[in-house]
Amino acid sequence: MTNDEFKILFTGPMGAGKTTAISALSDQECISTDVLNTDIDQCDKAMTTAALDYGFIDIPGGGVRLYGTPGQERFRFMWPILANNAAGVIVLLNGEHPDLDTHLSVFVDAFWEQGAMPMVIGVGRLASEDFDVIERITDILLERHISPPIFSVDVREKDDVLLLVEALLCQIEVNEMGMMQA
Ligand SMILES: Nc1nc2c(ncn2[C@@H]2O[C@H](COP(=O)(O)OP(=O)(O)OP(=O)(O)O)[C@@H](O)[C@H]2O)c(=O)[nH]1
Ligand SMILES: [Mg+2]
Numbered sequence: 455m456t457n458d459e460f461k462i463l464f465t466g467p468m469g470a471g472k473t474t475a476i477s478a479l480s481d482q483e484c485i486s487t488d489v490l491n492t493d494i495d496q497c498d499k500a501m502t503t504a505a506l507d508y509g510f511i512d513i514p515g516g517g518v519r520l521y522g523t524p525g526q527e528r529f530r531f532m533w534p535i536l537a538n539n540a541a542g543v544i545v546l547l548n549g550e551h552p553d554l555d556t557h558l559s560v561f562v563d564a565f566w567e568q569g570a571m572p573m574v575i576g577v578g579r580l581a582s583e584d585f586d587v588i589e590r591i592t593d594i595l596l597e598r599h600i601s602p603p604i605f606s607v608d609v610r611e612k613d614d615v616l617l618l619v620e621a622l623l624c625q626i627e628v629n630e631m632g633m634m635q636a
Pocket of ligand 1: 466467468469470471472473474475497499501502503504523524525526578579580608609610
């Protein structure tokens, strides 16, 4: 990786839209490891990521490497492997899911344990006036003394995913400037 290349990670539960988000945004053909979904009880969709997703965004003088994790906890061993050298993490959630609060806790805690890296939360499938869910997420995070930016997004929309990445890159840059001054 050059100095102007960042690796960032998309994580979150099954069906939150990690694979969709990376393919919406990538400037190169994505690498996907989706296989037939045998966890229909967890999420009713045809395919699921068994190992990782990979995409790449070109930026002047460098690029952003986009990695996606599997969502199932049984593939959790992949999370720290993929988090290695990541500059930050985007946690995607399904705002309609009944286990939203548990998903938030599981994924935020898992990646915070890797070292307090810059984080952004993207919540999908929210009605535009659904501020209660965002407030609840904010409260759960404040209990952990963290306050990452939280956005309502449609992962199928490139601009929404780009907003998440830009918010994360801003945090990464601020962190790097802080480290240079220290
Ligand atoms: N109708 C609707 N579909 C959505 C919305 N957001 C995401 N989706 C769909 O939800 C699905 C998400 O699937 P994936 O991208 O495979 O999710 P994932 O997070 O990679 O899931 P795993 O790899 O199984 O962990 C896709 O079919 C998206 O098109 C939304 O706001 N509305
Ligand atoms: Mg996937």
